[in-house]
Amino acid sequence: MIDQIGGPWTATLTASQYLLTLYFVAVAGLALLAGLVRTWITQGEVGSRYRSATVARLTVAAVAIASYLGIILAFRTGYRATGTGFEAGAGSMLVFALRYMDWSITVPLLTMELLSVCVLAGATARRTGVIAMAGAILMIFTGFLGAFILGGTSRPSMMLLWGGVSGVFWIITTVILIRAVRVSLPRLTPESAVLLRNATVGLLTGWVVYPIVYLIQVFTGGGGWATVIQISLCAADVAIKIGFGELVHRVAKLRTAEDVRAGDDVHPESIWISSVKQSDAGIARAVYLATDAVGHIRRPRPPSNFAVAAEPELDLEPQNDPADEDR
Numbered sequence: 160m161i162d163q164i165g166g167p168w169t170a171t172l173t174a175s176q177y178l179l180t181l182y183f184v185a186v187a188g189l190a191l192l193a194g195l196v197r198t199w200i201t202q203g204e205v206g207s208r209y210r211s212a213t214v215a216r217l218t219v220a221a222v223a224i225a226s227y228l229g230i231i232l233a234f235r236t237g238y239r240a241t242g243t244g245f246e247a248g249a250g251s252m253l254v255f256a257l258r259y260m261d262w263s264i265t266v267p268l269l270t271m272e273l274l275s276v277c278v279l280a281g282a283t284a285r286r287t288g289v290i291a292m293a294g295a296i297l298m299i300f301t302g303f304l305g306a307f308i309l310g311g312t313s314r315p316s317m318m319l320l321w322g323g324v325s326g327v328f329w330i331i332t333t334v335i336l337i338r339a340v341r342v343s344l345p346r347l348t349p350e351s352a353v354l355l356r357n358a359t360v361g362l363l364t365g366w367v368v369y370p371i372v373y374l375i376q377v378f379t380g381g382g383g384w385a386t387v388i389q390i391s392l393c394a395a396d397v398a399i400k401i402g403f404g405e406l407v408h409r410v411a412k413l414r415t416a417e418d419v420r421a422g423d424d425v426h427p428e429s430i431w432i433s434s435v436k437q438s439d440a441g442i443a444r445a446v447y448l449a450t451d452a453v454g455h456i457r458r459p460r461p462p463s464n465f466a467v468a469a470e471p472e473l474d475l476e477p478q479n480d481p482a483d484e485d486r
Contacts, residue, residue: 237249
């Protein structure tokens with residue numbers, strides 16, 4: 160009977176299942192650490208216009224690393240070695256529950272990361288971002304309620320009900336992101352458009368893994384399936400938080416180079432992608448504002464192969480010294 164199936168955190172693991180799960184959790188955590196280091200080192204490759212994507216990526220990696228450290232600790236203390244394997248204890252639930260706490264922060268940030276390299280601007284960008292992030296938070300929270308609070312495998316009907324509510328928010332968030340990307344694709348260069356489309360497909364495809372794992376908890380049980388769930392979630396986390404993030408970073412680099420070539424922005428170093436130079440370097444010079452002026456006079460764009468700001472206009476006319484007039 161479905162009511163008799165325990166949650167995956169209650170299953171007894173064999174020694175092989177225990178070590179295999181620990182291996183994948185540890186490797187995933189180390190991969191996220193490597194992604195954090197790479198993101199920190201390469202954050203200067205992206206212009207200020209797309210800096211929010213880098214900030215989101217850094218935060219995603221940092222939160223995920225903290226989460227995986229907690230999972231490893233809960234895994235080591237939540238299971239007790241016996242003659243037949245590793246028996247689940249009171250703390251074993253945290254091995255699964257901590258993932259929802261991670262996703263409550265990282266999934267909304269992933270939507271922000273994607274939207275940061277789309278063409279939406281101003282109020283439209285803010286409104287779309289708020290809706291997407293709110294949908295992502297509610298998607299995770301209602302899933303958490305179904306898996307641990309109001310549902311659980313002892314009440315499969317409630318678990319499925321809250322899983323359905325979570326699915327509604329999943330669809331809403333997905334539609335918001337797809338619409339933003341579809342608006343952006345025609346206004347991007349072909350190379351940027353391909354990367355943005357691939358990043359979107361990668362993110363949304365990776366999200367499919369999570370509802371499948373959610374349903375596995377309802378209809379199956381045992382140490383084997385608990386191991387499969389943990390391995391699947393580790394693989395999905397690495398693919399999305401590192402693979403998707405790398406694609407978004409390349410989109411941001413390309414768009415930065417395009418802004419530099421168009422004269423809309425400057426960048427302190429030349430931009431290279433896969434050993435192909437995308438734009439030259441350019442350093443913004445001092446900005447001069449006329450007395451009592453509230454804005455800058457628009458200057459002509461520099462040549463497309465340079466990112467050097469125009470020379471400031473200097474007043475070369477001689478000024479009358481009041482002392483001379485007195486004489």
